[in-house]
Amino acid sequence: MIVLGIESSCDETAAALVTEDRHILADLVAAQLEDHRPYGGVVPEVAARAHLDRLDKLVGQAMREAGIGFVEVDAVAATGGPGLIGGVIVGVMTAKAIALVHDKPFIAVNHLEGHALTARLTDDTPFPYLLLLVSGGHCQLLVVEGVGRYRRLGATIDDAAGEAFDKAAKLLGLGYPGGPSIERAARAATQPVMDLPRPMKGRAELNFSFSGLKTALRHKMEELGALDDDARANLAAGFQIAAVESLVDRTRRAIVAARASHPTLSALVVAGGVAANSVLRAELESCARDARLGFVAPPLRLCTDNAAMIAWAGLERFRLGEESPLDFAPRPRWPLDETAPKLAGAGVKA
Numbered sequence: 128m129i130v131l132g133i134e135s136s137c138d139e140t141a142a143a144l145v146t147e148d149r150h151i152l153a154d155l156v157a158a159q160l161e162d163h164r165p166y167g168g169v170v171p172e173v174a175a176r177a178h179l180d181r182l183d184k185l186v187g188q189a190m191r192e193a194g195i196g197f198v199e200v201d202a203v204a205a206t207g208g209p210g211l212i213g214g215v216i217v218g219v220m221t222a223k224a225i226a227l228v229h230d231k232p233f234i235a236v237n238h239l240e241g242h243a244l245t246a247r248l249t250d251d252t253p254f255p256y257l258l259l260l261v262s263g264g265h266c267q268l269l270v271v272e273g274v275g276r277y278r279r280l281g282a283t284i285d286d287a288a289g290e291a292f293d294k295a296a297k298l299l300g301l302g303y304p305g306g307p308s309i310e311r312a313a314r315a316a317t318q319p320v321m322d323l324p325r326p327m328k329g330r331a332e333l334n335f336s337f338s339g340l341k342t343a344l345r346h347k348m349e350e351l352g353a354l355d356d357d358a359r360a361n362l363a364a365g366f367q368i369a370a371v372e373s374l375v376d377r378t379r380r381a382i383v384a385a386r387a388s389h390p391t392l393s394a395l396v397v398a399g400g401v402a403a404n405s406v407l408r409a410e411l412e413s414c415a416r417d418a419r420l421g422f423v424a425p426p427l428r429l430c431t432d433n434a435a436m437i438a439w440a441g442l443e444r445f446r447l448g449e450e451s452p453l454d455f456a457p458r459p460r461w462p463l464d465e466t467a468p469k470l471a472g473a474g475v476k477a
């Protein structure tokens with residue numbers, strides 16, 4: 128079985144082909160960093176136009192790289208939400224057109240499910256597992272019980288983790304996107320600023336919060352006045368330590384809760400763009416080790432937005448006999464656990 132996947136929900140245009148035996152035949156990502164850099168963040172209209180310009184060529188290129196024709200494709204999957212609606216429409220319409228012309232099933236995939244199931248593409252991770260999903264738009268802890276079966280344990284009540292890194296970087300005058308530039312700056316720190324808050328640390332409920340940390344960083348900067356490179360590096364490192372500590376504290380508690388409800392929990396999995404952070408990965412790995420739990424962190428290029436994860440999630444659904452109608456309407460909001468309360472970082476924010 129071979130599935131074509133398309134991703135266009137944020138600022139990455141992506142197309143990929145994956146097989147049922149977990150081979151990635153092609154995995155192309157055209158980032159739009161240069162289109163958005165002048166604005167210091169993703170501009171939805173700019174993103175939608177860039178997807179429209181690039182997506183058809185990228186699909187063609189993926190097909191050539193995989194060395195197959197559409198006759199050999201079994202289904203066409205595209206991100207159907209959540210995300211920036213203009214971009215999602217471009218991807219969904221492209222996938223529907225290909226499906227219609229070549230008489231293939233179309234599958235609308237929840238972008239978050241793509242991140243959530245990546246560990247099964249890369250590591251064949253068995254259900255159930257605990258997922259820490261940390262990206263620019265999302266920050267949540269979920270028990271992944273099966274395809275389409277997610278139990279949310281906690282989510283952010285304000286900013287997503289990646290959003291917090293992006294805002295902190297902007298405050299510090301570091302480059303966009305913020306996560307990688309904070310991590311880079313932090314490496315040069317001589318004396319990380321340690322008196323920033325660790326939001327929610329020690330709290331029994333499993334939610335996250337990052338807006339207070341951002342405010343504390345701003346106050347600290349005001350206190351210090353003009354910043355040289357050394358001061359900036361120390362602040363970046365301090366912010367990173369605080370954010371990671373908060374994420375890891377929540378995760379540690381979530382492992383206990385998840386084990387109580389799911390005794391066969393197989394692993395701690397981290398996914399989403401912030402999973403690219405090496406300090407976070409190292410801390411989570413030791414957290415899993417302490418709990419005698421497997422640890423799965425997909426390779427960096429499969430942590431950030433990509434289409435291989437969309438193709439894979441589509442494949443998992445397709446082999447269970449599912450497909451989507453051609454009148455599927457893109458969903459700007461689409462939480463993984465529809466029963467959980469609406470919180471900012473849980474797929475309810477466009």
Ligand code: KG4
Pocket residue numbers: 137261262263264265288289290292293304305306307310399400401402403404405430431432
């Ligand atoms: O999953 P992703 O590619 O896009 C979505 O938000 O869906 O995640 C992008 C986010 C950005 O906020 C970016 O700053 C953050 O992931 N990020 C990082 C790192 N690399 C990317 N955050 C912290 N450390 C990193 N090394």
Ligand code: ZN
Pocket residue numbers: 238242262399400431432
């Ligand atoms: Zn994402």
